[in-house]
Amino acid sequence: MKQTLYLISIFILTTSFNPKSWGFFGHKRINRLAVFTLPQEMLPLFKTEIEYLTEHAVDPDRRRFVVPTEGIRHYINLDKWAFLPQEKVDAQILHTDIFVVGEKRDTSLLVDFQTIRKQKRDYYLKSKSIKKIFGRDSIVVTDSSFRRFFFNNLSKIQPDEPLSISPDSLLSFFKKEKLRPLSTAENGGIKAVFAKDKLSQHGILPYHLQTIYRQLVQAFVSKNKNLILKYAAELGHYLADAHIPLHTISNYDGQYSNQNGIHAFWESRLPELFADNQYDFFVGKAGYIEQPRSYFWNIINQSNRLSANTLRIEKEVSAQFEVDKKYCPEMVNGFEVQKQCFDFAKAYHDRLGGMVEEQMRRAILAVGSVWYSAWVDAGQPDLSNLKNTPLSKEEEKEQKEADEKIKNGGKILGRTEAY
Ligand SMILES: [Zn+2]
Known part of the structure; x- marks a missing residue:
């Protein structure tokens, strides 16, 4: 019995943390090779800390054990x-x-995708x-006041948590357009207002890339070594995910x-079998990205165009094997x-015609180019003498918690659909 328990716990220990999305292998390799695309001026930090950037390439997957909203x-x-x-x-x-x-505690929908x-x-x-509150069939709100x-x-x-906001803020928002609610003029009969997020229900990768990019630029501006490394490693992870068609x-x-x-099969097994011997990882030098937002979207749309072949070819190859x-x-x-x-993996890999290699190469160049662009956008700060700023207590706690949970065979929190 004791022996069985021991074996079970070992099994959990070795199999519970099995991140998808390029697996350990791909994420670490992509961050590592991205360093070699950078210009000389960035190397004092990035080359010196290449081990950190490699090891922490999988931090976002680890965070999923602690933060329920990480998955999306x-x-x-x-x-x-x-x-x-x-x-x-x-x-x-x-x-x-x-x-x-x-006033009678009756809840009604004011705005949603169907009504806007x-x-x-x-x-x-x-x-x-709208009709009840303003007495009009429809109202117009300018883009700038909505923002x-x-x-x-x-x-x-x-995600998944209604947020309550003050009724006053809603009324002042409409008042700007010279709209006055009917009924009791001051509060419009509105007792409470709340909002529910619908955007994140199918994932937010392109939006999160923009957020982390801004954070990386800020970290460069404040010359905060730990934050630069943290956001660079994590941006590398999400950007690599964006190159995977099935994401x-x-x-x-x-x-x-x-x-x-x-x-x-596509993102872990194939690169593990073929990357070392067959892939050419010389991808050239990082370039400056003028518009990170559309750059991220282009990457995701390009990956999306490959998703149909990713599935169709596997189905065809699979039918040829017992x-x-x-x-x-x-x-x-x-x-x-x-x-x-x-043999099965090789047949699939051959029929994909270099797709996995090409996506990995694109990911490496994209990670390097985004790191480089964030540094340029921050005014090219000197990276040779940065301050060592320890992680905040919160971040330290989160990392420790993730270590503990992974060690003890914890489960991923929140949504588990894609890594
Ligand atoms: Zn991931």
Whole structure:
């Protein structure tokens, strides 16, 4: 019994932290090789700290054991949206539901995706509540006041958690447009207002890349060594995720097409088998990115265009192999696990025609270019004598907690769909 328990705990220890998204191997390799694309002036920090940047390339996956809202930062299911604005606040305005609670405690929807329409620089709102509150079928709100309202009141909105805001802020937002609520003039009969986030339900990867990019620029500006390294390592992770076709669709693990396991097959098994011997990782020098926002979106759209072939080719190759020729036992940390056999993997890899190598190469160059651009945007600070700033207590606590949970076979919190 004791022996069994011991074996079980070892099993949990060795298998519970099995990050997808390029796996350990790919993420570490991408961050490491990105250092060699950088200009001379950045090397005093980046070359010296290459081990940190390599090791911490997987921190965002580790954080998923501690922070429930981490998961959605690693993917975006583009097939779930007909259209998404590139800038986060524009997307939030369209995909946040706002409810009002009336004097009789009756809750009604004020704004949601169905009742809001953008035309040129204005938003048109049309709902039953609008009619009830303002006595008009529809009202117009300018883009700039909607944005201001969002920044002032809804910037802290979290997925799956309604955020309550003051009724006054809603009224002042409409008053700017010279709209006055009906009924009791001052409070419009509104007792409470709350909002629900809808944007993050299918992942927020392109928006999170913009957030971390800004944080990295700020870290360079303040010449904070620890923060530069932290955000650089993490930006490398999310940017590498953005190069994986299956991080951009809801059928991310072939679960809707009877191809379960294709996620790890494409992004972990294939690079582990073929990267060292076959891939050419000489990708040239990092370049300056004029518009990071559209750059991130282009990467994600390009990955998305590869997703159909990623799935279709696996299906075709898979049909040519008997089940017992597809999975072969392999020893991992002293345990036998079933993995795709070499011949099966090679057939898939060959038919993909260099796709995995190309995406890895693109990821390396993108990580280097984004690090370089953030440094340029910060005014090219001298990186040779930076202050050592210890991590904040909060960050230290989070890292320790993640270590503990992973060691003790903890579970990923929040959404588990894509890594
Ligand atoms: Zn990830």
